[in-house]
Amino acid sequence: MPKHQITYHIYSEKALLISWEEQTLDIISKRTTAEHQIKKLFKEEVYINQGAYSLLVVTELEMDHHVVIDLIDKRLQSKKLLEPTTSLWKLPILYDIEKSLTETLKPSCDVNEIISIHNSSVYVVDFVGFLPGFPYLKGLDSRLQLPRKTTPALKVAAGSVAVSNEYCGIYPTSSPGGWHVLGNCPLPFFDIHRVAPNLLQAGDQVQFYAVSQEEHDQLTTQLETGKVALENFKSHA
Amino acid sequence: MPRITILQAGFYDSIQDKGRKKHRHLGVPCSGAMDQKAADLANSILNNTLDAAVLELVLSGGTYLFSTPTCIAITGAKAKVTVNDRAVEQNKLLDIKSGEVLKIGVATTGNFMYVAIGGGFQTEEVLGSKSFYTGITLMGNLQKGHDIDYAPYTDRQFTKANWKPVGQESALRCYAGAEFNLLDRKQQEKLLNTSFTISKNWNRMAFQLEEKIYNSLEQLKSSPVLPGTVQLTANGQLIVLMRDAPTTGGYPRVLQLDETSISSVAQKRVGSQVDFIVL
Numbered sequence: 001m002p003k004h005q006i007t008y009h010i011y012s013e014k015a016l017l018i019s020w021e022e023q024t025l026d027i028i029s030k031r032t033t034a035e036h037q038i039k040k041l042f043k044e045e046v047y048i049n050q051g052a053y054s055l056l057v058v059t060e061l062e063m064d065h066h067v068v069i070d071l072i073d074k075r076l077q078s079k080k081l082l083e084p085t086t087s088l089w090k091l092p093i094l095y096d097i098e099k100s101l102t103e104t105l106k107p108s109c110d111v112n113e114i115i116s117i118h119n120s121s122v123y124v125v126d127f128v129g130f131l132p133g134f135p136y137l138k139g140l141d142s143r144l145q146l147p148r149k150t151t152p153a154l155k156v157a158a159g160s161v162a163v164s165n166e167y168c169g170i171y172p173t174s175s176p177g178g179w180h181v182l183g184n185c186p187l188p189f190f191d192i193h194r195v196a197p198n199l200l201q202a203g204d205q206v207q208f209y210a211v212s213q214e215e216h217d218q219l220t221t222q223l224e225t226g227k228v229a230l231e232n233f234k235s236h237a
Numbered sequence: 238m239p240r241i242t243i244l245q246a247g248f249y250d251s252i253q254d255k256g257r258k259k260h261r262h263l264g265v266p267c268s269g270a271m272d273q274k275a276a277d278l279a280n281s282i283l284n285n286t287l288d289a290a291v292l293e294l295v296l297s298g299g300t301y302l303f304s305t306p307t308c309i310a311i312t313g314a315k316a317k318v319t320v321n322d323r324a325v326e327q328n329k330l331l332d333i334k335s336g337e338v339l340k341i342g343v344a345t346t347g348n349f350m351y352v353a354i355g356g357g358f359q360t361e362e363v364l365g366s367k368s369f370y371t372g373i374t375l376m377g378n379l380q381k382g383h384d385i386d387y388a389p390y391t392d393r394q395f396t397k398a399n400w401k402p403v404g405q406e407s408a409l410r411c412y413a414g415a416e417f418n419l420l421d422r423k424q425q426e427k428l429l430n431t432s433f434t435i436s437k438n439w440n441r442m443a444f445q446l447e448e449k450i451y452n453s454l455e456q457l458k459s460s461p462v463l464p465g466t467v468q469l470t471a472n473g474q475l476i477v478l479m480r481d482a483p484t485t486g487g488y489p490r491v492l493q494l495d496e497t498s499i500s501s502v503a504q505k506r507v508g509s510q511v512d513f514i515v516l
Contacts, residue, residue, distance in 0.1 A: 009415050010412060011412065011415065011463065011493055012412055012463065012465065012493045012494075012495060012496070013412075013495055013496060014496070015463060015493075017415050017461065019415075022458065047258050047259050047260075047261050047262070048261070048262060049261035049262045049264075049461050049484050049485070050262070050461070051458065051459050051460035051461045051485050052458035052459050052460065053458055053460075054460050054461060055461065056261075056461035056463070058258065058261070058463070060258075127459075127485075128262065128263060128264045129264050129459055129461070129483065129484045129485030130264060130459070130483050130484070130485055131264055131372075131483065132263055132264045132265045132266075132372060132373060133263060133264055134264050136459060167459075173372045175372075190263070190264075192363055192364060192373060197260075197263055197265075197364070198263050198264075
C-alpha cells in the first residue's frame with residue numbers, strides 16, 4: 001500500500017491536527033481508520049472531530065506532542081483501511097428553491113432542471129460540523145456549485161437542504177446561514193434524546209426524492225407522532 | 238431541592254461548566270465558562286470540584302433570591318455586589334441565609350462574572366455538560382422568574398486555602414496556527430507586531446478585532462477549529478473563536494491561543510488592546 005501523505009501540526013497544548021493532502025482518494029476511509037486507531041491508542045481518552053481533509057485530536061491528558069505523533073504515525077502508516085459500515089438514506093425533500101440560486105443559474109438551468117440535477121446524485125456524508133448534526137454531503141453536481149451568499153440569511157429553517165461550493169448540507173436546527181436553500185426535509189437530523197443524536201454518520205450515502213407540500217406535512221406529523229419510524233428511510237448501502 | 242429564583246435577570250445569565258468536549262464529532266460546540274480561570278477560582282474558594290456548574294453573568298448581573306442556606310463566591314469582572322443591600326466582597330466565601338437576596342451590578346472591569354455555589358448548580362446535564370447552549374439545553378439564557386436548583390448545604394465547603402484571582406495580561410500566548418506558514422513575512426510580522434483592538438462585535442461565539450491584515454489566502458475546505466483559534470477572514474478581519482464557536486470553519490487559522498489566554502481575552506473590554514506572542 002502506498003504511504004499516506006500525512007502531516008502533523010501541533011494545534012495547542014492539548015490538541016494535534018492531522019491532515020491529508022487535498023484530493024486524497026478514499027479520504028473518508030482514511031479519516032475513519034485514523035480516528036479508530038487513535039482512539040485505540042489513547043484508550044478512548046481523546047475527542048476527535050473531522051474536517052474535509054483533516055482531523056483534530058483533543059485530549060485532556062498531558063501530552064508530549066512529538067511522542068504522540070510518532071505513535072500515531074506508526075499506526076497510520078501500517079494499518080489497512082477500514083471501510084466504515086454505512087447506510088443508504090432516501091430522504092424526502094419539498095423543493096422550494098431560493099432566488100439566490102434560480103437567479104444565478106438562469107437561463108442555463110430552470111427550476112425543474114435544478115431539481116432533477118439535485119435529486120439524481122448519490123451523496124456521501126463527508127463529515128459533521130458547523131452546527132450540531134449538520135452533515136456535509138459530497139457529490140454535488142458542478143452545475144449547482146455556487147459560492148456562499150455574501151450576506152448570510154438571519155434565519156434558515158430547520159430541515160433546510162442547502163448548497164454552497166462543492167457541498168450540499170442540511171440545517172438540523174434553525175440558524176443564521178449563508179448557504180443557498182433548495183428545499184426542506186422533514187426528518188429530525190439531530191436529537192439529544194437519541195442514543196446517537198446525529199441521524200447521518202460520515203460515510204453514509206444519501207439520495208433525495210421530491211415530495212409535495214401535502215406529503216411533506218403528512219410526513220412531519222407522522223414522524224412527530226411516531227407513526228413513521230426513521231428506519232423506514234434507511235437501508236444498507 | 239434548594240433553589241435560587243431570578244428576581245431580575247442580568248444582561249445574559251447562563252449556567253456554565255467545563256463544557257461538552259466529548260461531542261465535537263457531532264458538531265456540538267464546547268461551550269463552558271468564557272473565563273475558565275475565574276470559574277475555577279470561584280469553585281476553588283468553595284472547595285467544589287472544578288467541574289461544578291456556575292452562574293455566568295455578562296456585563297451586568299441581576300437579583301437572585303436563595304431558598305435555603307448555602308455559601309457562594311463571586312469572581313471574574315469587578316462589580317458592585319450586595320447581599321440584602323449590604324456590600325460584600327468578591328473572591329471570598331460568602332455565607333447566605335434562607336431568603337437572602339444577592340444583587341450584582343454593572344461590571345466595571347472585564348466582561349464576565351461568575352457565581353459559584355456550594356456543591357454547584359444542578360441544572361439538566363445534556364451530552365455530559367450543564368453548560369447552556371441554545372438548541373442543546375432547554376434555554377440559552379435565564380429570564381426573570383426562572384428557578385435554578387443547587388446542591389444542599391454541607392460543611393465540606395470550608396477550606397483554609399487562600400485563593401487569589403490571577404492577574405490579567407494584555408499579551409496573549411499563542412501557537413502558530415495551522416495556516417500561519419501560508420502567510421508571507423509581512424503578514425506574519427504585522428500579526429505579531431500590532432496591538433489589536435477588541436471591537437464591539439463580541440459574544441460567547443467569537444471576539445472580532447478591529448485592525449485588519451490584508452489577506453491573499455484562499456478559503457479553506459471546512460476544517461476543525463477550537464475555542465482560541467484566530468481566523469483571518471477574506472476581508473482581512475481577525476476573529477478569535479470563543480467557547481460557543483462551531484466545530485469547523487473555512488477561514489485560514491493563523492493563530493491558536495493557549496488555554497489561559499482564551500480566559501484572558503474573554504475579559505478584554507471593547508476598545509482595549511491585545512498583543513499576540515507565539516510560544
